[in-house]
Amino acid sequence: MIYLDTAASYPLLPEVKSTLYRAFEQEFANSASSHLLGELINKKIDDVREKLADSIGAYSSEIIFTSGATESNNIAFKSMLLGGEISPEKKHIITTEIEHKCIFSICEYMKNQGYEITLIKPQKNGLICPNDIKKEIRPDTALVSVMHVNNELGTINPIGEIGDICVEKGVLFHSDAAQSYRKTEIDVDDMNVDIMSFSAHKIGGPKGIGAVYIRDLRHKMLLPVIHGAGQEQGIRGGTVAAPLIVGFGTAIEYFPKYYKNFEEMDYKGLLLKKLECERINFQVNGTEKVLPHCISLSLPEINVSVLLRENEQTICLAQGSACSSKEIEASHVLTSLGLTREQAQSTFRISFPLDLTNENIDTIVTAIKKAAY
Ligand SMILES: *Cc1c(COP(=O)(O)O)cnc(C)c1O
Numbered sequence: 131m132i133y134l135d136t137a138a139s140y141p142l143l144p145e146v147k148s149t150l151y152r153a154f155e156q157e158f159a160n161s162a163s164s165h166l167l168g169e170l171i172n173k174k175i176d177d178v179r180e181k182l183a184d185s186i187g188a189y190s191s192e193i194i195f196t197s198g199a200t201e202s203n204n205i206a207f208k209s210m211l212l213g214g215e216i217s218p219e220k221k222h223i224i225t226t227e228i229e230h231k232c233i234f235s236i237c238e239y240m241k242n243q244g245y246e247i248t249l250i251k252p253q254k255n256g257l258i259c260p261n262d263i264k265k266e267i268r269p270d271t272a273l274v275s276v277m278h279v280n281n282e283l284g285t286i287n288p289i290g291e292i293g294d295i296c297v298e299k300g301v302l303f304h305s306d307a308a309q310s311y312r313k314t315e316i317d318v319d320d321m322n323v324d325i326m327s328f329s330a331h332k333i334g335g336p337k338g339i340g341a342v343y344i345r346d347l348r349h350k351m352l353l354p355v356i357h358g359a360g361q362e363q364g365i366r367g368g369t370v371a372a373p374l375i376v377g378f379g380t381a382i383e384y385f386p387k388y389y390k391n392f393e394e395m396d397y398k399g400l401l402l403k404k405l406e407c408e409r410i411n412f413q414v415n416g417t418e419k420v421l422p423h424c425i426s427l428s429l430p431e432i433n434v435s436v437l438l439r440e441n442e443q444t445i446c447l448a449q450g451s452a453c454s455s456k457e458i459e460a461s462h463v464l465t466s467l468g469l470t471r472e473q474a475q476s477t478f479r480i481s482f483p484l485d486l487t488n489e490n491i492d493t494i495v496t497a498i499k500k501a502a503y
Contacts (some may be wrong), residue, residue: 150336162369198329199308204355223271245419250263255418303324307327311329428476448482461477
């Protein structure tokens, strides 16, 4: 099976797998316990906290472990805005039309809490224009939230430029970095980000673990996302998931090495060259500043549903993002780019695994060719 859906989830890295086995066997104590085993595990968790913090230019006291990027995004909106940190007069949020679905769901909740939401359209090339954000900032804007890398296009948004605008205007700035972390540089100070979301399973770590960065967390008043016994600075109750965190740490360490090797192979360039050779008409969606493992392809002369169906035993492909591909409606990201329903229907996302081969590319091109109308 050729797995082409790593933007939805990466397979575990081999190093992560062995870390997890060991951790589940040995790291069973509760990290809040004051005995030797508890303290040892607490130390391991703090080492990962430090490693994550170092990798984004933050302090470890600014990192909270969560169940994943969805929860981190919930904290960015609900805990930050409803906890008393931001003046209750400020009830305006700016985000974009191309965010992960969970952001829209959180925004629906915020609307019910009396917030007004402004959604920014991407440019034709898939990127969010910083000036479009600037124009919408008002005196009552509480939060700007723009994802770093888009999960359907692989496009890298100009987070640093948007951050500069938010600092200048004195508005909190959140970025969902689930797709970008460890694949491209992140520095929370250079980017002027106040809150950032991370997920382990997008970098070969286990599912069910992630983190949120919050600038100057110790001096902030946040609404707990889970009321509990004081874990994670009181914001996220529940016994800390030590084995998953240790596995996350191994992914943080090893993923970039694999990704760099993958990047050097330029499989995306190879795929496009072969499609050209075979005279297969295509259009790439999201054309500037795109990560090497992800591509959104429109193939007007290919019956994409036949392509997916005929190869379901050999190629694992998603038509849109994982969250929307089971629905019949067109991807919100593609329609936001101006694609018609028909164009969106002849589009799919390829996100490459780290162990891809040239033969795999040949198999994909052959399968595409066979599905021509
Ligand atoms: C996968 C993903 C999420 C959700 O992450 P979980 O850890 O599965 O909750 C959020 N945002 C983006 C951009 C993603 O790609």
